[in-house]
Amino acid sequence: MDGRPANDPSPWMTFENRRRARDEKREAVLRTAVQLFLEQGYHRATLNEVAERLNITKPALYNYFRSKEDILFECWALGQEQVDGFIAAIDGSRQNGLGKLRALVHSYAETMATDFGASLVRFDPRDLSPSNAKTVRAAKRGIDQTFRRYITEGIADGSIKPCDPKMAAFAIAGSLNWIGHWYQRGGPLTPDAIADDFAERLTEGLATTTAGKRAAKKPSAPKTKKSAAKAPPQRKKK
Amino acid sequence: MDGRPANDPSPWMTFENRRRARDEKREAVLRTAVQLFLEQGYHRATLNEVAERLNITKPALYNYFRSKEDILFECWALGQEQVDGFIAAIDGSRQNGLGKLRALVHSYAETMATDFGASLVRFDPRDLSPSNAKTVRAAKRGIDQTFRRYITEGIADGSIKPCDPKMAAFAIAGSLNWIGHWYQRGGPLTPDAIADDFAERLTEGLATTTAGKRAAKKPSAPKTKKSAAKAPPQRKKK
Amino acid sequence: MDGRPANDPSPWMTFENRRRARDEKREAVLRTAVQLFLEQGYHRATLNEVAERLNITKPALYNYFRSKEDILFECWALGQEQVDGFIAAIDGSRQNGLGKLRALVHSYAETMATDFGASLVRFDPRDLSPSNAKTVRAAKRGIDQTFRRYITEGIADGSIKPCDPKMAAFAIAGSLNWIGHWYQRGGPLTPDAIADDFAERLTEGLATTTAGKRAAKKPSAPKTKKSAAKAPPQRKKK
Amino acid sequence: MDGRPANDPSPWMTFENRRRARDEKREAVLRTAVQLFLEQGYHRATLNEVAERLNITKPALYNYFRSKEDILFECWALGQEQVDGFIAAIDGSRQNGLGKLRALVHSYAETMATDFGASLVRFDPRDLSPSNAKTVRAAKRGIDQTFRRYITEGIADGSIKPCDPKMAAFAIAGSLNWIGHWYQRGGPLTPDAIADDFAERLTEGLATTTAGKRAAKKPSAPKTKKSAAKAPPQRKKK
DNA sequence: TATGAATGAGCCTTCATTCAT
DNA sequence: AATGAATGAAGGCTCATTCAT
Numbered sequence: 001m002d003g004r005p006a007n008d009p010s011p012w013m014t015f016e017n018r019r020r021a022r023d024e025k026r027e028a029v030l031r032t033a034v035q036l037f038l039e040q041g042y043h044r045a046t047l048n049e050v051a052e053r054l055n056i057t058k059p060a061l062y063n064y065f066r067s068k069e070d071i072l073f074e075c076w077a078l079g080q081e082q083v084d085g086f087i088a089a090i091d092g093s094r095q096n097g098l099g100k101l102r103a104l105v106h107s108y109a110e111t112m113a114t115d116f117g118a119s120l121v122r123f124d125p126r127d128l129s130p131s132n133a134k135t136v137r138a139a140k141r142g143i144d145q146t147f148r149r150y151i152t153e154g155i156a157d158g159s160i161k162p163c164d165p166k167m168a169a170f171a172i173a174g175s176l177n178w179i180g181h182w183y184q185r186g187g188p189l190t191p192d193a194i195a196d197d198f199a200e201r202l203t204e205g206l207a208t209t210t211a212g213k214r215a216a217k218k219p220s221a222p223k224t225k226k227s228a229a230k231a232p233p234q235r236k237k238k
Numbered sequence: 239m240d241g242r243p244a245n246d247p248s249p250w251m252t253f254e255n256r257r258r259a260r261d262e263k264r265e266a267v268l269r270t271a272v273q274l275f276l277e278q279g280y281h282r283a284t285l286n287e288v289a290e291r292l293n294i295t296k297p298a299l300y301n302y303f304r305s306k307e308d309i310l311f312e313c314w315a316l317g318q319e320q321v322d323g324f325i326a327a328i329d330g331s332r333q334n335g336l337g338k339l340r341a342l343v344h345s346y347a348e349t350m351a352t353d354f355g356a357s358l359v360r361f362d363p364r365d366l367s368p369s370n371a372k373t374v375r376a377a378k379r380g381i382d383q384t385f386r387r388y389i390t391e392g393i394a395d396g397s398i399k400p401c402d403p404k405m406a407a408f409a410i411a412g413s414l415n416w417i418g419h420w421y422q423r424g425g426p427l428t429p430d431a432i433a434d435d436f437a438e439r440l441t442e443g444l445a446t447t448t449a450g451k452r453a454a455k456k457p458s459a460p461k462t463k464k465s466a467a468k469a470p471p472q473r474k475k476k
Numbered sequence: 477m478d479g480r481p482a483n484d485p486s487p488w489m490t491f492e493n494r495r496r497a498r499d500e501k502r503e504a505v506l507r508t509a510v511q512l513f514l515e516q517g518y519h520r521a522t523l524n525e526v527a528e529r530l531n532i533t534k535p536a537l538y539n540y541f542r543s544k545e546d547i548l549f550e551c552w553a554l555g556q557e558q559v560d561g562f563i564a565a566i567d568g569s570r571q572n573g574l575g576k577l578r579a580l581v582h583s584y585a586e587t588m589a590t591d592f593g594a595s596l597v598r599f600d601p602r603d604l605s606p607s608n609a610k611t612v613r614a615a616k617r618g619i620d621q622t623f624r625r626y627i628t629e630g631i632a633d634g635s636i637k638p639c640d641p642k643m644a645a646f647a648i649a650g651s652l653n654w655i656g657h658w659y660q661r662g663g664p665l666t667p668d669a670i671a672d673d674f675a676e677r678l679t680e681g682l683a684t685t686t687a688g689k690r691a692a693k694k695p696s697a698p699k700t701k702k703s704a705a706k707a708p709p710q711r712k713k714k
Numbered sequence: 715m716d717g718r719p720a721n722d723p724s725p726w727m728t729f730e731n732r733r734r735a736r737d738e739k740r741e742a743v744l745r746t747a748v749q750l751f752l753e754q755g756y757h758r759a760t761l762n763e764v765a766e767r768l769n770i771t772k773p774a775l776y777n778y779f780r781s782k783e784d785i786l787f788e789c790w791a792l793g794q795e796q797v798d799g800f801i802a803a804i805d806g807s808r809q810n811g812l813g814k815l816r817a818l819v820h821s822y823a824e825t826m827a828t829d830f831g832a833s834l835v836r837f838d839p840r841d842l843s844p845s846n847a848k849t850v851r852a853a854k855r856g857i858d859q860t861f862r863r864y865i866t867e868g869i870a871d872g873s874i875k876p877c878d879p880k881m882a883a884f885a886i887a888g889s890l891n892w893i894g895h896w897y898q899r900g901g902p903l904t905p906d907a908i909a910d911d912f913a914e915r916l917t918e919g920l921a922t923t924t925a926g927k928r929a930a931k932k933p934s935a936p937k938t939k940k941s942a943a944k945a946p947p948q949r950k951k952k
Numbered sequence: 953t954a955t956g957a958a959t960g961a962g963c964c965t966t967c968a969t970t971c972a973t
Numbered sequence: 974a975a976t977g978a979a980t981g982a983a984g985g986c987t988c989a990t991t992c993a994t
Contacts, residue, residue, distance in 0.1 A: 260974095294975075294976095295975070295976055295977080296976090297975070297976065297977085298974075298975050298976075301974060301975075
């Protein structure tokens with residue numbers, strides 16, 4: 001059960017197990033919280049409800065998080081980790097600008113269909129402490145710049161038609177972020193289908209003619225472990 | 239001063255004036271409120287702050303609105319009126335589907351750059367009473383359907399390439415709604431420029447080749463008074 | 477009733493009355509609070525109890541004070557005002573050092589027998605905000621220095637035997653502050669009797685022989701209005 | 715190491731050692747707690763902080779004490795033991811009333827400069843359980859009566875001028891207790907110097923003329939072991 | 953003996969809303 | 974129409990204490 005022989009009295013493993021159990025509970029709190037926050041909105045959701053869904057009591061949450069805001073921020077951070085992960089992977093891949101952009105759109109679209117991904121665009125940074133809000137805003141800026149960067153690259157390498165990277169990025173990001181608002185699990189569209197559709201749709205207008213005739217189907221991030229991200233978002237450990 | 243002779247003691251005109259003054263104050267409240275709600279978010283903004291900015295006291299607000307939520311809803315309603323207005327105008331115009339879609343995108347983009355317009359996408363319907371929330375959701379559905387309708391029309395009349403109207407509408411609406419989140423008055427981009435750019439950008443991928451070569455610059459709604467809207471959103475009068 | 481003719485429609489007086497009523501309520505809160513804080517201690521006393529004793533509800537207190545700590549500080553400030561008042565009066569009086577010291581002891585002893593006076597020594601400055609705590613500590617230092625100053629004056633003018641002003645001040649102030657801890661209203665000793673006794677007792681050891689044979693009985697502050705204080709303690713108005 | 719041969723397997727000694735170790739830890743807790751309570755005040759100090767300073771965890775404290783209040787009471791008890799000790803010693807000494815009073819003042823002043831001594835006057839009996847509070851109040855009364863008793867003795871044996879023992883005791887005790895509030899370790903005054911000063915200062919006013927001319931310098935309690943106290947304060951064993 | 957985790961009780965504070973004037 | 978005052982409802986957070994391990 002614990003993955004170690006029963007006769008192994010190593011207190012270290014016990015310690016390890018404890019830490020693991022703790023981390024699992026922490027994550028359970030975050031999963032519950034992000035759902036509730038998305039369902040009801042951060043302000044309407046109470047810590048009591050979060051605790052109730054976890055069958056614990058409110059103060060127990062404070063064993064894992066410093067405050068309600070801390071929980072909010074950590075939810076966001078988990079989503080941001082995903083984004084950082086696939087951006088790092090795409091950055092490390094060998095593709096022209098258009099290819100990277102398509103990969104980005106695809107991965108981003110998929111992420112928007114997850115709870116933590118949606119939290120990236122549905123949570124309000126103004127609910128965060130100044131320090132955390134700063135972190136969030138910096139990350140948002142980073143994502144925007146990644147979009148622009150790929151577009152600029154594409155223009156440079158000829159895979160993307162000359163255009164204004166800033167506006168193009170806004171338009172694409174808007175479409176993608178919107179997914180976080182309308183996507184419902186259990187609907188007729190799977191995240192993957194949405195991602196495929198958007199990857200094509202949002203880039204076809206930018207592609208130079210030849211590049212537009214795409215043969216390959218899956219422009220997702222090249223096979224890389226999600227964990228291959230560069231740097232997770234900075235956050236204070238409790 | 240009031241547009242009537244000072245010696246006219248007509249109580250009826252006085253009454254009329256009273257009503258007008260009242261309406262002006264109501265609007266002033268809404269303008270202040272929508273700004274504050276956008277600035278700080280609905281929950282962080284307090285009625286005290288709204289009142290303070292108007293140099294009145296909190297209870298005075300209750301002379302014009304039944305509740306904080308009422309104010310929120312009315313803000314939304316003003317934005318929705320704008321949308322209803324230009325949709326009615328476009329509906330009444332003689333254009334092919336692509337033309338209507340472009341006109342819609344243009345007007346919608348412009349609206350997103352206004353306070354009341356932004357409130358359409360930045361306010362959370364869950365902050366409204368069930369009844370008002372229903373109204374809002376119906377209106378949102380209406381807008382979505384308008385997008386799909388124009389696209390369908392365009393496909394039928396050959397101005398738009400065959401595609402999935404639902405996904406196309408989502409993509410376009412997402413880009414547009416996103417404007418409400420990033421547009422800042424005083425930035426380098428004017429609402430009109432944004433609207434022009436988006437009208438072109440978001441439809442070029444859909445246009446059939448010939449239709450894509452657009453000559454005319456301004457595809458905005460044919461000269462119609464904004465107030466020519468058909469039906470203002472249903473709402474309870476106080 | 478209002479001290480003005482009934483036919484006087486002056487809204488200003490109404491305003492004045494309002495303000496007076498408000499101030500009276502504020503004071504009532506402070507009187508209730510200081511009693512409760514002395515009875516039970518600041519931490520054990522809840523705002524609910526304060527409100528209950530006033531037959532109002534807890535949030536009503538927030539119309540008059542910003543926080544529980546604010547109430548605590550204002551209680552202290554009222555006591556400090558008394559002290560500032562009689563110190564100013566004694567400072568302005570024509571007496572030798574011993575006379576001033578006796579007057580100070582007498583007035584201080586009397587003050588210690590009042591609620592607001594006792595709050596000066598029974599409230600804990602660490603319960604105050606840093607800013608308010610600073611004010612309190614400065615005031616405490618001021619009182620100490622007044623004791624030392626009178627003693628030094630007395631030594632200079634020959635009315636007090638040469639001694640260490642610092643230790644003498646500590647000894648005297650300690651005896652006086654202690655009153656705030658043991659004095660109970662309704663006991664066998666009246667504040668005035670205590671004040672007389674301490675004024676004599678705490679100074680006889682210091683007096684030079686001739687000055688020790690005091691004839692006059694009442695060494696209290698020369699007839700001055702209590703309100704003739706110089707500067708009330710600085711505090712933020714709500 | 716433990717004062718017994720290493721090859722002695724006597725479980726009883728082990729038991730004895732355990733008890734000793736336990737007592738040492740208990741005392742360490744009390745020393746840490748009394749400091750923290752004095753530093754921050756009983757209510758602001760948390761058991762977590764106490765535990766942290768001891769490099770243990772909060773629940774570990776419950777191995778030695780039943781509750782936070784229990785710790786508070788035991789701190790007080792240690793201080794009271796000191797007082798009981800020197801009072802017993804003085805009681806057993808051969809001196810006139812004035813001598814005893816001076817000895818008492820001296821020892822009490824010294825005690826006030828210790829942490830446990832200061833706790834006697836800086837801790838609030840209302841933070842204790844009714845039962846413990848009763849014990850404390852009885853002890854306080856006992857100290858007061860000791861002061862009065864020595865004064866009365868002194869009057870009887872002619873070493874002290876006729877006066878009101880009650881008020882004299884209040885005045886003296888107040889000065890002494892105040893030491894607990896202003897004395898800071900590391901200041902310019904040593905506890906011994908303070909004790910000397912106060913022993914002289916607080917009694918010179920009471921001494922009959924001849925007795926006032928004191929020759930001996932150190933009026934402290936006749937050489938007796940501190941532990942020679944009669945009875946430690948009654949308290950419930952865990 | 954010591955710990956991580958959990959809990960129950962309680963309190964301050966905020967704010968939309970109402971009411972008497 | 975407007976205000977000062979008051980209220981009810983609610984939520985976040987703290988902390989002493991307990992319990993299983």
